[in-house]
Amino acid sequence: MASPTSQLWSARCRSLTGAVFPRAAARSLHEGPDTVDELLDRNLVKKKKNEEQRSKGSDEEEAVLLERRRLTSIRWESLCLYRDTIRATRFFSWPDARGAVWRDVLRSNALREFEEARFERDPEIITRLLIGGRDAVQSALYKLADAQRKKIAEQEEEEKIRGGR
Numbered sequence: 001m002a003s004p005t006s007q008l009w010s011a012r013c014r015s016l017t018g019a020v021f022p023r024a025a026a027r028s029l030h031e032g033p034d035t036v037d038e039l040l041d042r043n044l045v046k047k048k049k050n051e052e053q054r055s056k057g058s059d060e061e062e063a064v065l066l067e068r069r070r071l072t073s074i075r076w077e078s079l080c081l082y083r084d085t086i087r088a089t090r091f092f093s094w095p096d097a098r099g100a101v102w103r104d105v106l107r108s109n110a111l112r113e114f115e116e117a118r119f120e121r122d123p124e125i126i127t128r129l130l131i132g133g134r135d136a137v138q139s140a141l142y143k144l145a146d147a148q149r150k151k152i153a154e155q156e157e158e159e160k161i162r163g164g165r
Contacts, residue, residue, distance in 0.1 A: 074126055078114070081133050085110045088137050091144055106140075 089110070092102035117129050 070123070074123070074130075077130055078126075081130060081137070082110065082114055085133070085137050088141055091141075 086107060089103045089106040092106055095101055096105060113133075117126070120126055120129070
């Protein structure tokens with residue numbers, strides 16, 4: 001049995017809670033749903049019965065959202081390709097026949113090509129441009145790596161010849 005002091009304290013808390021939070025006195029925290037189904041029924045948003053019968057406006061909104069996703073994806077891929085191109089040009093630090101550094105020449109060409117294709121809307125053409133650009137960057141890096149390997153091999157041969165004397 002509870003002591004009179006604790007009963008008084010409990011009654012006082014209940015009255016204060018009821019004055020400050022009127023609904024708290026009416027419903028306890030422990031009066032939750034009895035089953036999982038009841039919990040789900042209370043808290044989940046109910047789907048419409050005729051979900052298959054969508055209005056024309058919702059179909060148009062869905063089409064707009066799909067178009068935005070497609071454009072966002074294309075923009076993202078284009079930016080990734082442009083950044084990869086700029087990163088790849090860091091390795092081209094020697095001058096060309098005119099004396100311009102290859103890095104700057106490649107960057108200006110990449111910028112020009114991206115600007116020319118900026119307002120292209122045909123998804124097939126955009127995809128071709130992205131694939132072609134990706135292939136060009138990869139092939140340029142492979143050729144650069146092969147040239148570096150050959151140069152290293154030549155230097156090793158020269159060192160063997162010098163060391164053999």
